[in-house]
Amino acid sequence: MERIKTGITGLDNIIEGGLPKESITLVSGPPGGGKSIFCFQFLYEGVKNGEKCLFLTLDKKVDGILTQAKELGFDFQPSIEKNLVKFLFLNINKKLIYETMTNEILSGEYDRIVLDSITPLSEMPIYLRNIETNTPNEVLGSEELTPDGNLPIRRLHLRYIMNALETTKATSIVTSELPVGSSYLSRDGISEFLADAVVTLNLDPTMDRRKLSVMKMRNTKHTLKPQDIIIEHDGIKFI
Numbered sequence: 001m002e003r004i005k006t007g008i009t010g011l012d013n014i015i016e017g018g019l020p021k022e023s024i025t026l027v028s029g030p031p032g033g034g035k036s037i038f039c040f041q042f043l044y045e046g047v048k049n050g051e052k053c054l055f056l057t058l059d060k061k062v063d064g065i066l067t068q069a070k071e072l073g074f075d076f077q078p079s080i081e082k083n084l085v086k087f088l089f090l091n092i093n094k095k096l097i098y099e100t101m102t103n104e105i106l107s108g109e110y111d112r113i114v115l116d117s118i119t120p121l122s123e124m125p126i127y128l129r130n131i132e133t134n135t136p137n138e139v140l141g142s143e144e145l146t147p148d149g150n151l152p153i154r155r156l157h158l159r160y161i162m163n164a165l166e167t168t169k170a171t172s173i174v175t176s177e178l179p180v181g182s183s184y185l186s187r188d189g190i191s192e193f194l195a196d197a198v199v200t201l202n203l204d205p206t207m208d209r210r211k212l213s214v215m216k217m218r219n220t221k222h223t224l225k226p227q228d229i230i231i232e233h234d235g236i237k238f239i
């Protein structure tokens, strides 16, 4: 099986050299856990090798992301100018966000795709285009969410995204925010079942420690033991 390097050497060493090519990995963790930094490292590794990369964001504007990345030593500006990497902000208030997103995912012939993060999407209604009137129709509204965690609609949202990612040749990362101390692997409690791999980033404030765990990875023999990591100027490192 072909392996795609994550850009985090310690991680690649414990997963047989990298993520399985064309797989979808869920990276989940609490705020400040290092999810966005993980994504920067993954895409930076790609552009270093001349691969085509896409960074999709739902909650932060592109300028802020580029500044955050540059401060950590990941300067994407030259690669943006060479058309190697594209940063795209998707406004979740726009009804046809899925269309925009899937069009970009499917048309771009990307090698690596990041969606940071999936959380806002799993909390909005789903719209599909009405073919006759060419207007967005709300097919599953927020009022139809079930009070007990609205599983059906969330599953549908995630299916949409996962399906689009599965259709491409890209190796993908999707991040999910986790409340501190949560026993789920993702905020929605579903993505971990749909993804091919799950990596969690955890914080132990009392001990002032960070841990990375590989909870699941298809076709890969890996340890489940949490690994000690640090975040430094140039990103996530194993210690």
Ligand SMILES: Nc1ncnc2c1ncn2[C@@H]1O[C@H](COP(=O)(O)OP(=O)(O)OP(=O)(O)O)[C@@H](O)[C@H]1O
Pocket (backbone or CB within 6 Å): 029, 030, 031, 032, 033, 034, 035, 036, 037, 038, 071, 072, 177, 231, 232, 233, 234
């Ligand atoms: N230069 C640096 N040196 C050391 N640690 C840093 C540095 N830059 C950022 N950090 C650490 O990384 C954290 C931010 O990581 P990141 O933005 O990837 O988290 P996140 O999981 O994406 O959070 P959120 O859910 O809020 O988006 C900071 O809170 C800080 O602890």
Ligand SMILES: [Mg+2]
Pocket (backbone or CB within 6 Å): 035, 036, 037, 116
């Ligand atoms: Mg982030």
